[in-house]
Amino acid sequence: MRQQRQDSGTGRAAGTSIFTEMTELARATGSVNLGQGVPELDAPPTLLADVSAAVLAGHNQYPPAFGFPALREAIAAHQRAHYGLDLDPAAEVLVTSGATEALAAACLALTGAGDEIVTFDPAYDAYPAGARLSGARLVTVPLAIDGDGFQLDPDALRAALTPASRLLVLNSPHNPTGKVFTPDELVLIAEAACEHDLTVVTDEVYEHLVYDGARHVPIATLPGMRERTLTISSAGKTFNVTGWKVGWVSGPAALVAAVMSVKQWLTYASGTPYQEAIATALGGVADWAAGLRETLRGNRDLLAGGLRAAGLSHFRADAGYFLQADIRPWGFHDGLRFCRELPERAGVVAIPTSAFQQGVDTTPWLVRFSFCRREASLRDAVARLAALTP
Numbered sequence: 001m002r003q004q005r006q007d008s009g010t011g012r013a014a015g016t017s018i019f020t021e022m023t024e025l026a027r028a029t030g031s032v033n034l035g036q037g038v039p040e041l042d043a044p045p046t047l048l049a050d051v052s053a054a055v056l057a058g059h060n061q062y063p064p065a066f067g068f069p070a071l072r073e074a075i076a077a078h079q080r081a082h083y084g085l086d087l088d089p090a091a092e093v094l095v096t097s098g099a100t101e102a103l104a105a106a107c108l109a110l111t112g113a114g115d116e117i118v119t120f121d122p123a124y125d126a127y128p129a130g131a132r133l134s135g136a137r138l139v140t141v142p143l144a145i146d147g148d149g150f151q152l153d154p155d156a157l158r159a160a161l162t163p164a165s166r167l168l169v170l171n172s173p174h175n176p177t178g179k180v181f182t183p184d185e186l187v188l189i190a191e192a193a194c195e196h197d198l199t200v201v202t203d204e205v206y207e208h209l210v211y212d213g214a215r216h217v218p219i220a221t222l223p224g225m226r227e228r229t230l231t232i233s234s235a236g237k238t239f240n241v242t243g244w245k246v247g248w249v250s251g252p253a254a255l256v257a258a259v260m261s262v263k264q265w266l267t268y269a270s271g272t273p274y275q276e277a278i279a280t281a282l283g284g285v286a287d288w289a290a291g292l293r294e295t296l297r298g299n300r301d302l303l304a305g306g307l308r309a310a311g312l313s314h315f316r317a318d319a320g321y322f323l324q325a326d327i328r329p330w331g332f333h334d335g336l337r338f339c340r341e342l343p344e345r346a347g348v349v350a351i352p353t354s355a356f357q358q359g360v361d362t363t364p365w366l367v368r369f370s371f372c373r374r375e376a377s378l379r380d381a382v383a384r385l386a387a388l389t390p
Contacts, residue, residue: 017125018355022339029343032373032381034303035351037175037321039240039372041295044288047239047281054273061272065264067095067248068275074282075248082286083218085226091253094260095275097267098245099205099234102259103169104130105266106201106230106249109258111136111166118160119169120152122176122356124203127169136166140359143177149316150177152185161196168198170219173206176356176368177324178317180214190222199255200229205237205247206320208289211297214318220251230255235278237321238285240292244274296321299371299378306382307369321372324353328365335367346388348381 019036026033066072072089079085087093096102107130111117117131121140131138141160143150170189172181181189193200202219210216220229234247249259281288300317307314307325315324332338335352343349353366371378 018336018339018351022343022349022351025340025343026349029347031343031347031349032377032384033349034369034371034373034378034381035339035349037237037370037372038242039237039321040374040377041240041292041372043240044281047241047277050277050280051273054276059273059276063095063269063272063275065269066090066260067093067269068272068279071095071246071248071275071279071282074279075250078282078285079231079250083221085218085220085231085250087250088253092256093248093250094256094263095269096247096249096263097270098236099203099232099247100126101245101263101266102232102247102249103127103201103203104133105259105262106232107131107134107136107167109262110199110201110255114164115166116162116164117167117169118157118165118198119358120171120174121359122353123169123358124171124175125356127171128358130169137164138358139165142359142362143174143179145315145363148314149318150174150179152181152188154188157189157192161192161198165196165198168193168200169203170200171203172219173204173210173216173319175206175320176322176351176353177315178320178322180210180216180318183215183217186217186219186222190219190225193228194224198228200225202229202231204231204233207233208238208285209293209296209321210319211293211300212318216319227252230259235274235281238289238292239278239281241274244271244278246271246274246278296372299373299375302375302378302382303369303371306378306385309382310385310388312385315366321370323369323371325350325367325369326365327367333365335364338367347384 022035072093076087076089111134113135115136116139117136118139119127121142141156144153230251232249236242311329313326327338339352351368
């Protein structure tokens with residue numbers, strides 16, 4: 001399979017995004033919004049109490065540029081406890097304004113005009129944006145459909161790498177497919193990164209939301225990868241606080257310092273009371289995440305059953321917030337058209353997977369539904385879809 005290349009942007013103004021369009025359609029039609037990955041679920045009560053206490057205690061000014069010290073220590077302790085990665089919290093951990101800032105700062109710090117950033121397609125839309133910002137070229141490696149899931153195409157990965165390749169962005173657990181890259185796939189990616197002397201930037205924001213025995217393995221734990229990997233995660237998806245915009249990046253001191261050299265001119269620092277509260281919550285993440293996984297797994301199964309009952313086949317989701325549905329049984333081959341018509345026809349909003357395709361779209365009939373909603377919302381959506389079954 002041939003990889004697809006996207007030239008860097010020219011600074012032209014972009015039109016309204018599909019996410020904005022679908023959100024407005026949901027509002028205008030009173031639809032159940034299963035489009036964006038904005039959780040409708042509660043955050044831990046103790047976390048909310050802690051951030052309130054921090055605000056009332058007057059902890060509302062700039063934190064240190066690298067982040068609240070206790071949070072950097074908690075992140076280092078988390079990586080050690082869960083993955084056996086030893087980090088110096090003073091030099092190898094940087095707190096950012098969400099994972100998106102960490103990704104953008106990494107692209108700006110580590111690539112420029114003439115460089116190539118490699119990632120897997122479909123891809124979260126922050127990745128091509130990061131390439132455009134830095135002037136690099138985005139090179140996409142299509143994920144192959146494998147039965148009811150998605151898999152790495154090793155030949156496509158090898159074909160994508162050139163002397164201009166500088167950065168490989170790996171998203172696992174993966175948005176929008178719900179894929180968790182397997183240990184064997186990670187070995188192949190690591191070997192390619194070492195052979196081509198690539199820096200790997202990983203987006204692991206769904207690290208605690210993995211289901212059915214699948215296991216998240218950070219690529220930084222593989223031989224030869226600790227020294228060339230920047231690991232990005234955040235509190236937003238783990239604790240249902242996406243509006244707090246607290247993320248972090250960890251890895252070798254020199255790479256973290258490079259990201260900091262850019263980040264200081266973006267937000268400098270933010271979210272002092274949020275950082276303070278998350279520092280406490282991160283130590284108890286295992287117990288919290290276990291309950292959240294059970295809720296999300298139940299939601300996923302509820303939505304999956306509803307899609308099947310409505311006559312739409314779907315792909316396996318081993319992690320995250322989303323199910324990929326095949327709309328061809330309803331006579332559609334264009335996901336964008338389907339999503340624009342669905343709110344009026346059924347009162348449900350979804351997102352066409354084509355919004356995440358950076359190369360040639362070979363699966364225009366895929367649509368993404370989110371299940372990070374309250375059970376009542378999902379039951380409502382399922383009932384509306386069933387009523388429209390052809």
